Amino acid sequence: MHWRNDPTHYGLVSILLHWLMAALIVGLFALGKYMVGLDYSHPWYLVAPDLHRGLGVVLALLWVSRLIWRLANPRPEILGRPWERRLALWVQRVFYVLIPALALSGYLITTAQGQPLWVFGWGRIPATLYGIAHQEDIAGRVHEWLADGLIALAGLHALAALKHHFIDHDSSLRRMLRPGQPPPRSDS
């Protein structure tokens, strides 16, 4: 099994991290939009934010693992025209910045008055930076903007992957679905 990346292909660890985080990002975005509109008496009113916070922490931990894994592995060469490669690399970099920024701004909402952030029932992260005037309002607005930005970027990223697969007929998408050597394509 190909655990590690090589200069042309993604290993299993990178692929799992990619799709797990993709699912979490889309899920957290949907859950976040859903929960802020919930009625006070809705059965999910308490559970949805708890779930959002817990999954957010999981995403942040995955981000740390992914950063370490990326630095410890070769990065498969990006396919496409030079400007596409440059753009793709920058989109990746912005993803790497947006995710911790989202985690941080979310953490600053919950802990704005010194209360800890509970991660499911497992444990809690203490407040460190709190008591700033209107902290929960400012952090809340930033969190929403960053989330909207991240989802827009993820959409662009997904469209680009589909474009590479269906129009350019390269292995950009296939190599993120299957580790190691992709089977040769017959139709190209």
Place this chain on the structure above:
Amino acid sequence: MMLTKILPAFVLFAALAVAQASEYYVIDTKGMHAFVTFKVKHLGFSWMEGRFDRFSGDFTYDQENPANNRVRVEIDMASIDTNHAERDKHLRSERFFDVQRFPKATFLSHTWKDLGGGRARLEGHLTMRGITRPVALDVHEVGAGKDPWGGFRRGFAGTTVLHLSDYKMKEAFVLGPAAEDIRIWVSIEGVRQ
């Protein structure tokens, strides 16, 4: 001609006479010896308490003629504090206090009915979320006298009950009927000027 010269002087004299009889106090919000608190029932199970951290105000006090007493308080609504960041965020939002549109609440008294024994009924108008309602507080004097730093202070505490539905908050209804009565307790200490 004569009248236009005399009248302002007369008004000034009258104002001075009133000013001498009544003492003017500024609420000590610098040293924070004043509190504006509220409590409301959570689903009818318990009390949820909060306060406004930033406000300012003043009052006049007339020992001989307490009917002249006036109180004025202005509250910064964004300073609501219920010791829970996410709840405060909701309360400040357009769902409840909408502090962007209505940053201030003001209370202006018009009547002080002295009930004797340091007790009084203070009537006035409270404007909150742009809605003005008559409000009456049961007030009692806590104490007055020289402070250790060369000033003179006088303090009152007051209570009243507000009705949530009066202020037309968009989502007040979700709090249920148990939240209709909002109990207010304020304590103000004035420093004589």
